[in-house]
Amino acid sequence: MNENSWDENRAMDLLNQxxxxxxxxxxxxxxxFIHPSQFVTLSNECGESGDSxxxxxxxxxxxxxxxxxxxxxxxxEVLLPLCKAAKSAFMDALKQYKNLCSFSxxxxxxxxxxxxxxxxxxxxxxxxxxxxxxxxxxxxxGTAWNSRKxxxxxKQQLSMLMDELLLSALVLSYSPKSEQxxxxxxxxxxxxxxxxxxxxxIMAKESELVEKxxxxxxxxxxxxxxxxxxxxxxxxxxxxxxxxxxxxxAGLHVADNSCFHYRRRLILGISENSCCKQEGxxxxxxxxxxxxxxxxxxxxxVLIKRYIGREALWLHRRFLxxxxxxxxxxxxxxxxxxxxxxxxxxxxxxxxxxxxxxxNYCSTIQDTEFEDFKAQAMYSAxxxxxxxxxxxxxxEIDLQVKLRTxxxxxxxxxxxxxxxxxxxxxxxxxxx
Amino acid sequence: MGELAVYKHVHYIxxxxxxxxxxxxxxxxxxxxxxxxxxxxxxxxLGKLGTVNxxxxxxxxxxxxxxxxxxxxxxxxDPHILYTLSAVQVLALFNKLDVLDTDKVAAYIIGLQxxxxxxxxxxxxxxxxxxxxxxxxxxxxxxxxxxxxxxxxCVGALAIAGSLHHIDKDLLGWWLCERQVKSxxxxxxxxxxxxxxxxxxVLSSLILIDRxxxxxxxxxxxFILDCQDVENGGISDRPxxxxxxxxxxxxxxGLSLLEYPxxxxxxxxxxxxxxxxxxxxxxx
Numbered sequence: 001m002n003e004n005s006w007d008e009n010r011a012m013d014l015l016n017q018x019x020x021x022x023x024x025x026x027x028x029x030x031x032x033f034i035h036p037s038q039f040v041t042l043s044n045e046c047g048e049s050g051d052s053x054x055x056x057x058x059x060x061x062x063x064x065x066x067x068x069x070x071x072x073x074x075x076x077e078v079l080l081p082l083c084k085a086a087k088s089a090f091m092d093a094l095k096q097y098k099n100l101c102s103f104s105x106x107x108x109x110x111x112x113x114x115x116x117x118x119x120x121x122x123x124x125x126x127x128x129x130x131x132x133x134x135x136x137x138x139x140x141x142g143t144a145w146n147s148r149k150x151x152x153x154x155k156q157q158l159s160m161l162m163d164e165l166l167l168s169a170l171v172l173s174y175s176p177k178s179e180q181x182x183x184x185x186x187x188x189x190x191x192x193x194x195x196x197x198x199x200x201x202i203m204a205k206e207s208e209l210v211e212k213x214x215x216x217x218x219x220x221x222x223x224x225x226x227x228x229x230x231x232x233x234x235x236x237x238x239x240x241x242x243x244x245x246x247x248x249x250a251g252l253h254v255a256d257n258s259c260f261h262y263r264r265r266l267i268l269g270i271s272e273n274s275c276c277k278q279e280g281x282x283x284x285x286x287x288x289x290x291x292x293x294x295x296x297x298x299x300x301x302v303l304i305k306r307y308i309g310r311e312a313l314w315l316h317r318r319f320l321x322x323x324x325x326x327x328x329x330x331x332x333x334x335x336x337x338x339x340x341x342x343x344x345x346x347x348x349x350x351x352x353x354x355x356x357x358x359x360n361y362c363s364t365i366q367d368t369e370f371e372d373f374k375a376q377a378m379y380s381a382x383x384x385x386x387x388x389x390x391x392x393x394x395x396e397i398d399l400q401v402k403l404r405t406x407x408x409x410x411x412x413x414x415x416x417x418x419x420x421x422x423x424x425x426x427x428x429x430x431x432x
Numbered sequence: 433m434g435e436l437a438v439y440k441h442v443h444y445i446x447x448x449x450x451x452x453x454x455x456x457x458x459x460x461x462x463x464x465x466x467x468x469x470x471x472x473x474x475x476x477x478l479g480k481l482g483t484v485n486x487x488x489x490x491x492x493x494x495x496x497x498x499x500x501x502x503x504x505x506x507x508x509x510d511p512h513i514l515y516t517l518s519a520v521q522v523l524a525l526f527n528k529l530d531v532l533d534t535d536k537v538a539a540y541i542i543g544l545q546x547x548x549x550x551x552x553x554x555x556x557x558x559x560x561x562x563x564x565x566x567x568x569x570x571x572x573x574x575x576x577x578x579x580x581x582x583x584x585x586c587v588g589a590l591a592i593a594g595s596l597h598h599i600d601k602d603l604l605g606w607w608l609c610e611r612q613v614k615s616x617x618x619x620x621x622x623x624x625x626x627x628x629x630x631x632x633x634v635l636s637s638l639i640l641i642d643r644x645x646x647x648x649x650x651x652x653x654x655f656i657l658d659c660q661d662v663e664n665g666g667i668s669d670r671p672x673x674x675x676x677x678x679x680x681x682x683x684x685x686g687l688s689l690l691e692y693p694x695x696x697x698x699x700x701x702x703x704x705x706x707x708x709x710x711x712x713x714x715x716x
Contacts, residue, residue, distance in 0.1 A: 080455045087458070091508055138459040142554075143509040149556050183558045219624060225576050257622040261577035264566075311622045319566055386606070418648060419609075 011085035014078055017065060018086075019133055026166075027070045031136055031174055034073045039063050042073065079137065086133040087141075093126035094147050124151055132167060139171045139178045149187060156195075164188045169209060176217040182226045193233065200238070206230055207242065211249065214259070224258035228265045236273040239266050243292070247299070254303055257312040264319050267292060271323075286331060293323045301358065309375030314383045318390075324351060325391050352387075359384045363411045378415035381408060434657045436692065437665065441680060442480045444665030445471045448677055462505045465496060469518035470681035476525050476705050477684050477696045486526045493519050494531065501533075501540030502554070512554045513544055524708050568603030580611060580620040584633035591640045591701040605643030608634050616651025617670065627669045628659050628679045631686030636700035639689060653690050656683045 022028065034042070039062075066073035074082070100120045128151060131144045138144075148167075152160045165188055171181045189206070193199050210227040214220055231239065243266045250259050270292060274285035297320045304313050328347050362380035365373045385408060412419070449471065451457060460467070468489065475481045496504045496519065502511030503519035516537065523529050544552045550559045565571055569578025570586040583604070590596050611618045611634045617626025618634045631652060638644040658671045659679070666675025667683035688698040697706040 076455075080453070080458065083455060083458050095508075138462070140459075141462045142505070142512065143462065146510045146554070146556060186558065187556060219621075221577065221579060221621070225572055228571075228576055255623045257624075258577055315567065315622050322566060382610075389602075 008085075011081040012089075014064065014082045015085040015089060015130075015133060018074070018082060019129055021065055021067050021072060022132060022136075023129075025067060025070060025072075028067075028072050029170060029173065030071045031170065032071070032073050033076050033079060034066065036063055036075045036077050039066055039073075039075065042066055042068075074137075083134070083137045086130055086137060090127065090130035090134045090144060090147075093123055093130050094143070097123035097127050097147075127151060135167070135171060139175045140180045142180055145180050145184045149184070152188075153191070158192070161188050161192055172209075172213060172223075176213045176220055177222050179222050182222050185226065186229060189233075199233065203230055203233055203238070211246070214256075218253070219256050219258050221258060224262050227262055231265050231269050234269065236270060239269045239273065240292075242266055243270070251299070251303060254307045254310050255312055257315065260312050260316040263296070264316070267296065267323065286327075290327050290331070293320055293327060296320055297324060304358070304362070304376075309372035309379065311375075311379060314379040317383060318386055321351075321355065321387055322390060355384065355387065359411075360407070363407070363415070365414070374415055377411060378419075381411040381415055382419070384408060385412070434654075434660070434662070436657065436684075436687065436694070437660055437662045438478050438480075438694070440662060440665030441660075441667070441684070442475060442478055442483065442665070444661075444675065445474060445677060445680065446483060447665075462509055463515075464506045465493070465503060465515040465518045465522075466505065467677055468493070469521050470677045472522055472525055473704065474677075474681045474684045476708075477688050477698060479694075479696060481525060486528070489522065490526060490528055490531060493522060500543075500555075501536035501538075503537075510554065511540070513541065513551060514553060516540065521704055524704060524712060527708075527711060529712070568600055568607050578607065578621060580608070580618070580630050580633045580637070583608070584637050587637045587640050588701045588703075596641065599641060601641040601643060605638060605641055605646055608638050609643065609646035612647045612652070615655055616648060616653075617655040618647075618652065625670060626655065628656055628667060628686065629669065629682040631656055632682040632689070632703075635686055635689050636703075639700045649690050653687065653692060656686055656690075659683055 043066075064075045064078045097120065100123060127147050131147050134141055134144050148164060152164060165185065168181045168185050168188070171178055175181065185206070189199075189202060192202060207227060207230060210223045213223045217223065231242075234242070243263060246259070246263065250256075250263060253259050271289050274289060297317070300313060300317050300320060304310070304317070307313065325348065328344055328351065331344075359380050363377045365377050367373060448467075452461075472481065472484065472489070475484060492507075493503070495507045496509075496515070498504055498511035500511055502513070503516040504511045505515045520529070520532070520537065523532065541551075544554070546552060546559065552559050565576075565578045567578050569580075570583045571577050571579060572582050576582070587596070587599065587604075590598060610622075611620065611630060613619060613626050615626060617628070618630040619626045620630045620633070635644065635647075635652070638647065655671075656667070659667050659669070659673075660683070661668065661675045664675070666677075667680040668675045669679050684695065685698050685703070688695040689700060691697075698704065699706050699709045702709050
């Protein structure tokens with residue numbers, strides 16, 4: 001059927017069918033666009049016979065929509081006329097709704113308010129109905145998301161807000177990168193946070209949702225960004241819990257930089273959430289914070305040795321090392337004893353010593369059959385160089401460690417000759 | 433090394449403009465204003481802005497203006513700061529900024545600024561804040577992962593505001609130059625594939641902080657040229673993928689920054705041809 005031969009009436013029929021399905025099955029959790037030829041396959045898989053029963057209105061004989069087990073399939077043949085019809089119906093309804101809203105806002109006579117608001121209600125439901133249809137086909141259509149915010153903010157009902165979470169989750173199930181959908185969720189959560197108390201519950205569910213989506217959509221920036229945003233609503237206990245809970249997942253997704261960034265966010269949040277308490281509590285938080293960084297460093301080292309040449313792991317280590325140095329420095333700042341200072345230097349030396357051991361371990365290029373070993377050598381060398389340039393303490397440390405780093409230049413030359421700008425780095429030359 | 437297929441790309445952009453009746457273009461029609469900016473700036477960089485009917489474009493742009501002063505992505509849609517930017521940029525290309533009631537547009541933008549200095553995108557308040565991370569980069573929200581696109585927005589904004597001294601250029605430059613992968617292309621963050629659009633965001637950021645000598649420019653040029661569809665015109669995100677106007681613009685803009693011959697120079701902060709920017713500033 002030629003796309004151009006869909007006239008307005010037939011397109012409206014399509015839209016009505018589509019919206020009827022959505023209305024009849026509020027638990028739809030998956031939407032997909034399918035080629036018409038696949039409709040037969042789908043029906044066969046479900047063991048449906050040629051003669052469908054009464055309820056087979058959207059069964060095998062229908063080649064435009066397929067709805068079963070809360071899944072919805074739309075034939076690619078009808079996508080264009082359906083989308084155009086939905087958009088057109090939505091825009092009409094929106095225009096009428098907005099006109100009536102401003103009409104009833106501006107008029108104070110009781111009669112007008114009554115008439116105005118009844119029509120308002122009917123156009124309001126049109127806006128929501130057509131808007132939902134449009135968004136399932138064109139999920140980044142901002143105006144449609146906005147119209148829902150407009151309607152929902154006027155009603156102020158928790159159930160409507162929860163419905164918005166359902167719709168956006170449905171959209172994200174097949175468009176996990178839709179920034180509009182993520183943004184809409186944040187707006188809804190802020191609305192809920194403002195007036196309802198089950199926020200902690202919602203936070204936990206959001207985190208789970210992101211993890212589920214992240215599993216299918218690797219390094220999804222927007223999903224993880226959303227999860228980072230949630231951290232600002234978490235208590236220290238929740239952050240600790242999240243860190244622990246997502247540990248294993250991180251170990252299975254070592255190339256996912258977004259995942260490790262999330263862990264950095266949590267660690268930062270935990271250390272920031274340690275201030276403004278009494279003296280006694282303060283020092284126990286310090287110890288706990290130190291433990292967290294130490295454990296993360298240990299985990300990171302295990303993963304680095306197991307998964308060779310993974311950039312994300314080495315970048316994560318940069319952050320952790322900085323944290324560690326800061327901890328060691330601040331923990332000793334509490335008293336200014338010279339003994340304390342020597343002790344601090346010792347601890348930093350021990351730490352740097354360990355890092356240079358790691359460098360030596362990783363910088364042997366065992367074979368060149370795969371890129372991994374070479375990459376590992378490069379990342380470890382660049383990491384160490386970065387460390388030297390970032391921490392001021394390096395200048396004062398042990399000769400031992402300095403001697404080991406004579407190797408650094410050699411390693412860099414061998415592993416990444418193209419990064420020659422690194423040799424020009426002032427600190428590196430100064431330290432040698 | 434291949435060459436830039438100028439005429440093919442011009443032809444491609446002009447054809448996209450006409451192709452309005454496919455599902456793909458219908459679902460993108462909410463960002464038509466951005467598409468106009470990408471397509472028309474590319475044409476200007478290639479020296480072919482004259483192939484377009486300026487009056488038609490301008491009249492369409494003005495129909496997209498909302499009563500609040502902001503511009504929408506298309507007629508009848510909601511306004512947003514991003515479409516407002518694109519609208520202003522396109523008018524600048526045509527040297528028609530005088531059709532604007534500048535006070536009105538300015539009032540719309542100012543109205544979106546929040547108490548903490550950040551800007552909301554529109555009345556619904558999603559803030560695209562720029563927050564500096566420990567790796568020297570910038571993320572989208574406080575605590576957001578460093579992302580090259582976001583970095584460009586921040587560095588560009590700071591450049592325009594004369595405040596680049598707030599950036600640790602070595603630290604940021606380091607992270608940025610690590611975006612160059614073996615093929616010569618640039619990615620947007622660690623462990624990701626290279627993408628032509630980062631030829632713009634990473635590159636212009638490096639230029640603004642004076643660290644562009646930290647990447648291999650020749651390899652990058654070759655990568656961009658490899659992303660062309662020399663048969664049908666247009667540039668894609670990486671070699672042999674489908675082309676689109678977005679990547680065509682970033683590829684050409686990136687080549688301009690790399691001083692590829694035959695292209696107009698582009699301003700790394702304003703993302704408009706240098707002559708357009710000069711025209712604005714010198715007319716004061």
